[in-house]
Amino acid sequence: MNRFDLSGKVAIVTGASTGLGKGMSLGLAEAGADLVLVDYVSSAETAEEIKAMDRKAITIVADLMNIGPIQSIVNETIRTFGKVDVLVNNAGIIRRTPAIDFSEKDWDDVMAINSKTVFFFCQAVARDMMKRKYGKIINISSLLAFQGGIFVPSYAASKGAVAQVTKALANEWAQHGITINAIAPGYMATNNTKALREDPVRSKTILDRIPAGRWGTPDDLKGPVMFLASQASDYLNGHVLVVDGGWMAR
Numbered sequence: 001m002n003r004f005d006l007s008g009k010v011a012i013v014t015g016a017s018t019g020l021g022k023g024m025s026l027g028l029a030e031a032g033a034d035l036v037l038v039d040y041v042s043s044a045e046t047a048e049e050i051k052a053m054d055r056k057a058i059t060i061v062a063d064l065m066n067i068g069p070i071q072s073i074v075n076e077t078i079r080t081f082g083k084v085d086v087l088v089n090n091a092g093i094i095r096r097t098p099a100i101d102f103s104e105k106d107w108d109d110v111m112a113i114n115s116k117t118v119f120f121f122c123q124a125v126a127r128d129m130m131k132r133k134y135g136k137i138i139n140i141s142s143l144l145a146f147q148g149g150i151f152v153p154s155y156a157a158s159k160g161a162v163a164q165v166t167k168a169l170a171n172e173w174a175q176h177g178i179t180i181n182a183i184a185p186g187y188m189a190t191n192n193t194k195a196l197r198e199d200p201v202r203s204k205t206i207l208d209r210i211p212a213g214r215w216g217t218p219d220d221l222k223g224p225v226m227f228l229a230s231q232a233s234d235y236l237n238g239h240v241l242v243v244d245g246g247w248m249a250r
Contacts, residue, residue, distance in 0.1 A: 023218020186244025
């Protein structure tokens with residue numbers, strides 16, 4: 001099990017205050033990592049749970065709708081911990097509107113945080129990782145990297161971009177000891193899916209297709225993110241790991 005041990009590793013997780021980001025942060029801490037928790041609101045609750053495991057955690061409040069804060073977050077991580085071993089690019093938003101009525105602002109907002117910020121955060125941490133010939137980058141994509149969805153054209157486009165950027169960076173940075181993979185969660189019980197879960201017709205349609213028969217939870221991403229952040233995944237690169245209860249198999 002030592003191959004899964006993250007003791008002494010430092011991970012940045014964006015969107016860490018709640019939902020999947022919080023679940024993955026706790027999973028990394030359980031495996032031994034220290035955390036830098038980034039969100040547009042405080043991640044203090046997540047930090048307290050991590051500190052209760054005798055791990056270190058700092059919180060940074062930042063608006064990742066633009067790339068301005070990225071370098072300062074990386075700099076603060078290096079000042080505090082001396083390095084960045086793992087980045088989990090989880091922060092993101094979704095806007096639901098029929099495509100015929102979709103606004104330019106909703107398109108630009110979603111693409112900015114879901115894809116542009118992801119690329120430039122990867123770039124910023126890679127500069128530190130390359131110095132040590134080691135790093136693990138985990139981008140959070142979606143089933144909609146493979147499917148179009150309904151009423152979410154910018155979200156589908158942005159998550160497709162995440163999957164492709166992950167592959168492109170893996171091609172360039174593997175030689176520097178960096179692995180870049182993505183997780184594509186299925187239908188998860190988070191704030192982003194609240195409207196779907198409260199719609200009895202859509203909820204039933206979704207659940208009827210999931211062989212597991214339930215919505216996913218933040219805990220369901222703990223194992224995958226531990227694996228991708230650990231030595232156990234050293235020869236996995238440019239991969240999009242679907243975690244969906246079997247949705248794509250139907």
